[in-house]
Amino acid sequence: MFKNLIITCFFGVTAIVLGAFGSHALKEILTFDQLQSFETAVRYQIYHAIVLLFVATFDGISAKQKQLVNALFYLGILFFSGSIYVIQLTSIQAKSIWFITPLGGLFLIAGWITMIVLFIKKVNVKL
Template identity: 70%
Template sequence: MFKNIIITCFLGLSAVILGAFGAHTLKEILTAEQLLSFETAVRYQMYHAIVLLFVNIFEGFSAKQKNVISIMFFMGVLFFSGSIYLIQLTSITSKSIWFVTPLGGFFFIIGWVSMMVIFIKKYFNK
């Protein structure tokens, strides 16, 4: 569990650093559309870092459930936000890695569905 929290803290920390980098440095380099895309990646990363803190300290989840949700969100950040960072900060084009961003979104969806199913099961098994 502590491994998940450490990774979560790194995701939150790097989201703050990347957000500041985008706001103060990239606004001079990227177009408004590119900057908006970069900000979306930062925002999704931070949202999921916050949710991961909840997931990993919530006592209503088993260790296995925490790991499944954490892995889905970690993969979501890696593929969704990571691919956007690569596209905006390098010469890699979205055409060359078109499938990576939606794959990250799919991991986010699986993580959220996993959490929802756990809560539904808890609600109906009262």
């Protein structure tokens, strides 16, 4: 459990640092659209760090189920937000890694859907 909390806190602190970096250092370097994209990556990262804290402390699902949700969100953050950071902060062209961002989005969506299914099973709702 503590390993997941450490990873989650790492995602949280890096989101805050990158958000501050974007707000101050990058506003003179990036175009408005590039900065908006960067801020989207930061926002998605912090949202999912908060959700990961919930998952880590929620007693209603098993450790194995938590690991599945964690893995999906970890991959989602790394691929979605990470690819946007790389595109905006390096000379790598979006065309060369275009597929990574939506793949990350799919991992994030899969994490949310997994939680929906787990919660539905807990309350025995028939779909």
